[in-house]
Amino acid sequence: MTESGVGQSMPSKRSRRRVAAIIVWLFSGALVLAAASWLLYYRVTFHTFAWWSVPPSVTYCGRDYLxxxxxxxxxxxxxxxxxxxxxxxxxxxxxxxxxxxxxVQAAGLPCTMGLVLKRGGGQYILYGLSGGP
Incomplete structure (x- = not known):
């Protein structure tokens, strides 16, 4: 056996780096996709991308509350x-x-004319049904 025959059976350093880079890119892409999906859900449910503040409206039971x-x-x-x-x-x-x-029951939870969001410090924000009953 020659020395060149032994070296061919092990993957090269370059191919291992390539595989590692592909794994990092796939993982990063999955994180970006998960974050984008969550932001889209948040936008649909609370009508804003500003997840750090109180939402201006909430969707619940198929209706919007302001x-x-x-x-x-x-x-x-x-x-x-x-x-x-x-x-x-x-x-x-x-x-x-x-x-x-x-x-009326929707998915086991009560539908209502009003919602209440509890913030810290004992404050409550009232949300009223947009439109009519």
């Missing part, structure tokens, strides 16, 4: 089941349901 006033306490006479979370901030969104009334 941002309203900020209050320091929840209104009495309603129940507030949590229906979603605004990520990545982790702000919970609650459906505002009058006590003792019937409601």
């Amino acid at each position: 941002e309203g006033r900020t209050v320091d306490a929840l209104l009495p006479g309603y129940t507030y089941p949590q229906v979603m979370t605004v990520e990545p901030a982790g702000w919970p969104v609650y459906a505002q349901l009058p006590v003792g009334t019937t409601r």
